[in-house]
Amino acid sequence: MNPVRVLVVTAVEAERDAVARGLGPTTAVGRDDLPGREMLRVGCATDTSTASAPRTAAGPCTAPRRPLSTDLVAGGVGPAAAAAATDAALTVANVHGTPYHLVISTGIAGGFAPIADVGSVVVADRVIAADLGCQTADGFLSMDSLGFGTSEHACAPHLSAAVARVLGAVHAPVLTVSTVTGTAERAQDLRQRHGAAAEAMEGFGVAEAAAVHGVPLLELRTISNTVGPRDRAAWRIPDALAALRDAFGVLHNVLARGAPPPYT
Numbered sequence: 001m002n003p004v005r006v007l008v009v010t011a012v013e014a015e016r017d018a019v020a021r022g023l024g025p026t027t028a029v030g031r032d033d034l035p036g037r038e039m040l041r042v043g044c045a046t047d048t049s050t051a052s053a054p055r056t057a058a059g060p061c062t063a064p065r066r067p068l069s070t071d072l073v074a075g076g077v078g079p080a081a082a083a084a085a086t087d088a089a090l091t092v093a094n095v096h097g098t099p100y101h102l103v104i105s106t107g108i109a110g111g112f113a114p115i116a117d118v119g120s121v122v123v124a125d126r127v128i129a130a131d132l133g134c135q136t137a138d139g140f141l142s143m144d145s146l147g148f149g150t151s152e153h154a155c156a157p158h159l160s161a162a163v164a165r166v167l168g169a170v171h172a173p174v175l176t177v178s179t180v181t182g183t184a185e186r187a188q189d190l191r192q193r194h195g196a197a198a199e200a201m202e203g204f205g206v207a208e209a210a211a212v213h214g215v216p217l218l219e220l221r222t223i224s225n226t227v228g229p230r231d232r233a234a235w236r237i238p239d240a241l242a243a244l245r246d247a248f249g250v251l252h253n254v255l256a257r258g259a260p261p262p263y264t
């Protein structure tokens with residue numbers, strides 16, 4: 001049986017490796033056509049594009065109840081790097097006739113108080129490009145209002161709601177910014193404009209690539225810091241990475257035992 005194939009895109013390797021710890025033993029995927037980006041795989045895959053049959057640290061794969069094959073890539077920081085890495089992975093998979101069924105943008109994020117505290121988990125209902133547009137004296141004009149396309153993408157509504165419920169996570173918009181918010185004023189502006197739970201720097205880029213390929217999207221974030229005045233010393237990165245590991249342990253079971261694709 002062909003596996004359900006999931007692509008997970010983080011910004012940095014520390015996030016990718018935290019996800020991997022939650023999912024189980026990984027194997028490096030030898031992909032000559034994805035240079036410079038080591039991809040890790042969890043689970044079995046009848047994927048002829050791999051250089052050799054995947055083996056886990058525990059030995060050859062044994063089929064799970066529902067075959068699930070998850071590829072993990074650290075695509076870089078920011079929406080442009082994330083879009084490029086996601087598009088490359090989706091394109092290569094399509095060329096090999098092994099398309100992905102789901103793309104997940106994930107990592108740590110800043111949380112908007114009091115909606116998402118440090119250490120909590122946020123599952124996006126939609127991703128919003130919060131600083132893509134035009135800043136005027138009268139306020140911010142989004143891409144939609146400028147007539148240049150869209151500033152947001154919906155996440156798979158049923159799946160994202162189910163995942164949020166199982167994780168006990170906040171289910172609300174996650175903003176994508178190219179500039180990390182470092183003042184109380186901008187935090188308040190973004191909170192008022194979007195009612196968002198979190199901000200990070202990649203989700204919209206991943207979403208743009210997923211939309212081009214028609215692949216459903218999730219964004220899952222664990223909160224390392226509160227959005228507002230810059231205080232890097234207050235970021236709780238190890239805690240957020242541990243929460244990321246735990247969330248993906250749960251998410252793996254949801255995907256492995258839940259309704260099969262197409263994800264809606």
Ligand SMILES: O=C(O)c1cccc(C(=O)CC[C@H]2O[C@@H](n3cnc4c(=O)[nH]cnc43)[C@H](O)[C@@H]2O)c1
Binds near residue numbers: 011111201225
């Ligand atoms: O220094 C480390 O050990 C380390 C480990 C894991 C991740 C990092 C990062 O700096 C990741 C940058 C990544 O984090 C997201 N992020 C986190 N907080 C915010 C925020 O308040 N506003 C926007 N983005 C945030 C973002 O997606 C970055 O790509 C370091």
